[in-house]
Amino acid sequence: MKNKRFYLVLVSFLAIVLITGCGNNSQKSSKAEPSKTETTKKVTKPKKVTTPWDNQKDQKLESFINGWAPKMNQSYTRYDGKNPLKTSVGDQYPDDFNRISINGNKYSIGWSPKGNGNYEYNVVAIYNHDGTEPPAPNRITYLFTFHNGKPVVLVSESRDGDPRFFETQNNEIKNSFAQIADGKNSDQSANTTQSNSTTDNSGIETRDLKEIGVMVRQLLMPGDDLAKETLLGISYYNGKYFIGTGTSVSTVGYVVNGDTVLCYKKDASTGKPTFQQEYVESSISLKELESRFYSTPAQKQLVQSVANRMPDIESE
Template identity: 40%
Template sequence: MKKLTIISSVILSSLLILTGCGSNSSKKSNVTSKVKVVKQSSSKEKQKSVTKKKSGALWNSDKDSRLEDFMKQWGEAMDQTYTKYDGTNNIQTASGMNYPQDFDSATVDGHDVSMAWNKKGTGKNDYNVVAIYNYNNSSSSSITYAFTLADGEPIVLVNEDSGNNWNETKNKLLKENFVNIFDGKATHVEKPAASSSSVKNSTKGTEDMGEGRGGYVTTPEAMRGTWYSKDENGITKLVISEHEITHVNPDGQGGRITLYKKTISTPDNVSQDEVKAKMEWGDARYTNMNGLQYINVLGWYQSAGAGAYYAAHTEEINGNRVPIIVEGGGAEAWTYAVYYPSEDLANQQVNTKYEDLHYQ
């Protein structure tokens, strides 16, 4: 473990100083508090109460049309073009999934659930999917939204992984407008505000931010949040937002990297003052290795080495599928650290190695 600690420190240091070295069975909902899931009732009383509150179908063509209009406007604001499921032909995502066909093996926050297409929203699934929208942002990655009703409550799920795990979206605008459409209220679309940090939208690849920055690289929603890893030196904290990754070491020291799309070549000779000025700029891109989709981050002026790799993943812990962040480095993106959603889990799983992760 000491070796992993040393290597992990080297990966972080290389970013900060800009140097580097080279079948669907019966499923039960068991989902953490991150996603509100209504468990199947053993009686029919709960379903009857929903039916009384919302007579007839919970979802109809009028609501569907309003959602379609909203998604078109929202996609334009985000510089993304979404394809809607037409009710007949599966949506094929760039990450290799087919929906709604593959809902039968889907998980939410790593937990087994019943999830299925249900046009009226009145099915007995944990998640009754009433609309599906997909955007392929590259030849191998996609963003898929499932607009669902969970026991009559509108919930938007998102999948940005290369697998079939879903999470409740953290996009406030999407959540609010889906509720508004469900309740028959007006919708609104706001174009993301421009800023120098994590609140700016980065999906427009041609955006010119100056000095070789062609816009931000956006992290998957499943990666965002605060994560913890434990080694012999203590707890390291990893904070991931839309466009930034921050490490805080056990001693409380840390560094932040902002993720940019680099559009210029690295010059041969760079002054130390220039290197210092760009210390928090990261040259980032998506890459698929070892069965995972990583964000690979190099220092802005890094001319050698592989940089650091970060991927959202899930592992079975104590009988539950738990979301984790995998950090790797080196030529083969060897796993150097695993980050968990809580310090308790990090302490519990210290020194654990997983069979499906790639270690040196």
């Protein structure tokens, strides 16, 4: 009987010890286990690199040129980014970039399809027109560039020596390039230009450079009697035509851009000697020029007779 009680006490004691041990282990386990905390990793998004020019803008420019060129009675070849663009006067672009001057000075200039190169003038597009009217050969080459981050259109009509480029005076092509570079759509304006070109051209009777020069002379020097100007001649220099009798005071300049004529005359208001005076630019539509100096039989006869007796246009 005593042994039985002893075993009962022993079993109870062991049970208590086991329960206590398990409890302590449970507490130790819970204390040893660290609390779980959530960590958030920061994801750094790559910065988007923007460039002045891209394929979409390039396509818009091509669309504009295709609509604008017919108005100018011209057709243009586009540099494809691979094969050199050859002109009728022998220049090749972009190979001959190192030979050109810009506004009379030398600058670093190079092909930069995105417009963000390290040149002073980063060229994003090149278009060339080879002319067929005398004096031949002749060309008009446009370079669409970014200079100090701003869109600038350069043009050259030089025929001899190193290529000479200047900022274009054609506001239509200059403004359209700026709009496209700014992300605006210029296709509609180009299409409108193309659709209106037929109407504009239908009223124009002559595109003879001599006859246009005679009319410009009448416009800028209305006091001269052209019937008595037997020494008149026309020369071509630095992208402009000049008509005069061989002296600076008698000479005026002009450029024909499609249906617009840009006219240049010395600024006598400065009081400087004529050879030091700068040329001042003005413009008139070819239709308006004809309406004033080429609309009657007598006017046409005068312009044609003066143009016919002038020698061939002298090139630089």
